[in-house]
Amino acid sequence: MGVARGIGIFTGTVIILGVGVCGSAALVGPLPxxxxxxxxxxxxEPAVPPVLPAAGASAVTEAVTAPPFATSGSTEPVPMASITKTITALVVLDKHPLGAESQGQTVPITSEDYLAYLDYQKAGTRTVSVYTADAWSEREMLQAMLLGSSNNHADTLARWAFGSVDDYLVAANAWLAEQGLAETTVVDTTGLSDRSVGTAADLARLSAIALETPAIASVLAEPVTGLPSRRGIENTTTYLPERGVTGISRSYTDAAGICLQFGLDIPVEGSAESFRAYGAILGQPDWDALDAAMNAFVDSATAGVSATPIxxxxxxxxxxxxxxxxxxxxxxxxxxxxxxxxxxxxxxxxxxxxxxxxxxxxxxxxxxxxxxxxxxxxxxxxxxxxxxxxxxxxxxxxxxxxxxxxxxxx
Missing domain, CATH: 2.60.410 (Peptidoglycan synthesis regulatory factor (PBP3), Domain 2)
Known part of the structure; x- marks a missing residue:
C-alpha cells in the first residue's frame, strides 16, 4: 500500500507540475x-471608355508585357499588310543591333536585289529605287522600308541579315514565338501575302516593342536624309502628329484593308507624365473610316485619361x-x-x-x-x-x- 501510495503521489505531482508549467506557458507564451x-x-471601369471601331480588328495596350486594355472586332489572326515590315525590322535588328544615332553596317545591293526591285515595280507595289553596286547603310535601309514602305528593301534586308528570305522567315517566326506573339505568323517580308497574319492584340504589343526599340523610334522621328532622300522616299507613316499619334505603319492591301500601327501620347492635367498607349487598327474599309476611327479613339483618350492613384x-x-x-x-x-x-x-x-x-x-x-x-x-x-x-x-x-x-x- 505504501509503495502504491507513493507512486500515486509522484504521478499526481508530475501532472500538477506539468499542468502548471503548461498553464503558465499558455498564459505568457506568444500567440500563433x-x-x-x-x-x-x-x-x-473607366469613366470614359476607349472608343474603337466595330469594323475590322483593334486593340490597345499600355506596355510590351501588358494585355490589351481595350479591344474591338475580330480576335482572330487577320492579314496585316505592311505591319509585316515592322516585324522584318525588329528581326533584322535582333541579328544586327543598331544604336539610335548609328548608321550601322553597309548593305550592298546585289543583282538579285536589283531584279527584285524591278519585279516589285512591275507589279505596281511600293518600291524605292536601287541599283547594283549601291551601298546603303543599315539605317538607310530601315528608312526606305519603314518610312517608304519599300517592298524590295524588305527582301534585301532579310537576305543581307540571314542569307535568304526563307532563312529569314524561319528566324522571324521563331522570334515571334519568343516574344509571346503566338498568333502572328509571317510568310513574307512585306505583308503583300494574305497569309502573313496577326491578331490585333499581338500587333498592339508589337507596336510597343517597335517604339521601345531606339533604332526604330529614331527612324520614325527623324527626317529622311542621305541616299534615301536622294531616291525620293515619301514618309508613309506620319499620321495625326498634331493629336499625339506616332504612326509606325499605315498601309493597305486588298486582303488586309486599311491597317494602322501606332503609338499615342496624351498630356495629363496635373501630372508631369503623359499617358502612352500602343495600338493596332486593322481591316478598315477605307481611309475616311480610319480617320474617323482614329479621331474618335483619340477623343475618348483625351476625355478618359486622368492622373489617379495606382x-x-x-x-x-x-x-x-x-x-x-x-x-x-x-x-x-x-x-x-x-x-x-x-x-x-x-x-x-x-x-x-x-x-x-x-x-x-x-x-x-x-x-x-x-x-x-x-x-x-x-x-x-x-x-x-x-x-x-x-x-x-x-x-x-x-x-x-x-x-x-x-x-x-x-
Whole structure:
C-alpha cells in the first residue's frame, strides 16, 4: 500500500507540475501568427471608355508585357499588310543591333536585289529605287522600308541579315514565338501575302516593342536624309502628329484593308507624365473610316485619361485570420498617382509581416504594384480593424497552439 501510495503521489505531482508549467506557458507564451489570404482585386471601369471601331480588328495596350486594355472586332489572326515590315525590322535588328544615332553596317545591293526591285515595280507595289553596286547603310535601309514602305528593301534586308528570305522567315517566326506573339505568323517580308497574319492584340504589343526599340523610334522621328532622300522616299507613316499619334505603319492591301500601327501620347492635367498607349487598327474599309476611327479613339483618350492613384487608398488587399477566429482586412495605403485609362486590374505582389494582435491602422506589410511601365511601386499595407488578444480562457484551452508558437519563436 505504501509503495502504491507513493507512486500515486509522484504521478499526481508530475501532472500538477506539468499542468502548471503548461498553464503558465499558455498564459505568457506568444500567440500563433494569423493566416493570410488574398482578396480578389476588382477591375476598375473607366469613366470614359476607349472608343474603337466595330469594323475590322483593334486593340490597345499600355506596355510590351501588358494585355490589351481595350479591344474591338475580330480576335482572330487577320492579314496585316505592311505591319509585316515592322516585324522584318525588329528581326533584322535582333541579328544586327543598331544604336539610335548609328548608321550601322553597309548593305550592298546585289543583282538579285536589283531584279527584285524591278519585279516589285512591275507589279505596281511600293518600291524605292536601287541599283547594283549601291551601298546603303543599315539605317538607310530601315528608312526606305519603314518610312517608304519599300517592298524590295524588305527582301534585301532579310537576305543581307540571314542569307535568304526563307532563312529569314524561319528566324522571324521563331522570334515571334519568343516574344509571346503566338498568333502572328509571317510568310513574307512585306505583308503583300494574305497569309502573313496577326491578331490585333499581338500587333498592339508589337507596336510597343517597335517604339521601345531606339533604332526604330529614331527612324520614325527623324527626317529622311542621305541616299534615301536622294531616291525620293515619301514618309508613309506620319499620321495625326498634331493629336499625339506616332504612326509606325499605315498601309493597305486588298486582303488586309486599311491597317494602322501606332503609338499615342496624351498630356495629363496635373501630372508631369503623359499617358502612352500602343495600338493596332486593322481591316478598315477605307481611309475616311480610319480617320474617323482614329479621331474618335483619340477623343475618348483625351476625355478618359486622368492622373489617379495606382491603387486606390483603402482597397482591401489581404485578410488576416487568427486561430481564435478574429479577422481583419489589410488595406492599401496612399499610393503615387499615374496617368490611367481603360479597365485596369492592378498587378500586385504582397509582402506581409507576421501578425498576432494589432490595432487598427498598424502597418502590416508592403504592396508592390506594377504601374504598367514594368516598375514596381511600394505601397504600405495597414490593418483596417483590430486583431484582439483571445484572452485567458482561449489560451488555457488551446495550450498546444501557444506552446507551438513558443517553440517556433525559439
Amino acid at each position: 501568427t494569423a493566416s493570410v489570404t488574398r482578396v480578389a482585386m476588382a477591375e476598375t 491603387l486606390a487608398e483603402g482597397t482591401p488587399v489581404v485578410t488576416f485570420t487568427t486561430a481564435w477566429g478574429d479577422s481583419a482586412d489589410a488595406l492599401a495605403g496612399l499610393s503615387p498617382e499615374a496617368p490611367r485609362w481603360g479597365r485596369v486590374t492592378p498587378d500586385i505582389t504582397v509582402d506581409t509581416d507576421p501578425v498576432t494582435t494589432a490595432g487598427t491602422g498598424t502597418r502590416v506589410g508592403t504592396i508592390f504594384v506594377d504601374d504598367g511601365s514594368g516598375e514596381e511601386q511600394p505601397i504600405s499595407l495597414k490593418l483596417g480593424a483590430s486583431l484582439h488578444d483571445p484572452g485567458v480562457f482561449w489560451r488555457l484551452s488551446h495550450p498546444g497552439a501557444v506552446i507551438g508558437a513558443l517553440i517556433d519563436s525559439l
